[in-house]
Every structure is written in C-alpha cells, then in structure tokens.
Amino acid sequence: MAADVPEIREIQEGQITTVVAEDLEIKGTIRFKSSVMLKGVFEGEIFSEGLLVVGPTARVTASINTKTLISHGSITGNVAAGEQIVLKNTATHNGDLNSPFVMIENGAVFNGSCVMERRQQTFVPEPSVETTAYAEPEPAAAEESSESSYGEENEEYES
Numbered sequence: 001m002a003a004d005v006p007e008i009r010e011i012q013e014g015q016i017t018t019v020v021a022e023d024l025e026i027k028g029t030i031r032f033k034s035s036v037m038l039k040g041v042f043e044g045e046i047f048s049e050g051l052l053v054v055g056p057t058a059r060v061t062a063s064i065n066t067k068t069l070i071s072h073g074s075i076t077g078n079v080a081a082g083e084q085i086v087l088k089n090t091a092t093h094n095g096d097l098n099s100p101f102v103m104i105e106n107g108a109v110f111n112g113s114c115v116m117e118r119r120q121q122t123f124v125p126e127p128s129v130e131t132t133a134y135a136e137p138e139p140a141a142a143e144e145s146s147e148s149s150y151g152e153e154n155e156e157y158e159s
Contacts, residue, residue: 022057038073056090069099078112 017034020026024040031047039055046052048066058073068083071091079085081099089107097110100118104110 016051016053022055054091 015035016037018032018036020036020038020040020042022039025042026040027043029045029047030036030042033049035051035053036048037053037055038058038060040057041059043061046060046062046064046066048064050066051068051070052064052066054060054069054071054073054075056072060074061076063077064075064079064081066079066081068085069079069081070086070088071093072088073090074092076094078096079093079098081097083099084101084103085097085099087093087102087104087108087110089105091105092109094111096112097114098117100116102114102116
C-alpha cells in the first residue's frame, strides 16, 4: 500500500512552467494543465490538471481544484486535489481539504476539515461451498412461570 503514496519532492522554481510574480494582483479564474507557481495575490477560482505551487509570499483567496497542491503561503478557500496536498511549514490554510493524500508539516497552520477518500479495490468474496442454516430459538415458557412463582413467594412471606 505504501507504494501507492505519491512521492513528495521539492520543486525548484525553474521546473515550473509559469510563475506569477510577487508584485502581481490577479482576480478571476485561472485554468492550466501543467504547473503554476503563485507568488503574488490571487482572488477567484483555480482549475488545474497539474501542479499548483503557492509560494511563501503568496496570498490566495480562492476555491481550488487541482491535481497536486504544494503550499508555502496563505490560502483561504476550499481545495480539492486529485492526487495530493502538501502544506509546508510556512503555510497557512483556512478552508477545507479534500484529497486522497495530505501532508501537513510541523509549523503549518490548518483551520478546516479534511477528507481523504481513496479509491479502494472492490473485494468480492468467493461463494462458500458449505452453508449452515440456523433455526430461530423457540420462546421459552419459563419466563411466565418465573413471574408466577415470584408472586407466590411474596404471598408466602406475607402470611
């Protein structure tokens, strides 16, 4: 099972396709397939089929739907990631997380709920050759007699 966990590796800025600089403030919707690093301020929605890196100077207020998120900065909003979410030790996240794999480093701040549902293989047991039928137990008649004997005992002591 451990082999199914995605490898968390450090991403260098040079490996990222697009970098949004620290001095940019953007409002709107971002859609991309490869990789983007946000260093500035963003407000809106993010849809990604690849990697989203939120840099340490970034302030993001958005609903995010991505394959992988690595956050070093501040995010306010819900995140759904198909593969994994990593909150590094400098990250602050206010909102819910939904991903099969989540890693929150010591020092990160996370305020929200987290759902980690993984696709599981369906296990279908083979039908057994033997079957055993169990009969329902018959109601005991002793319950009625114990009540009547209890009442009779009390009568004896009263006399």
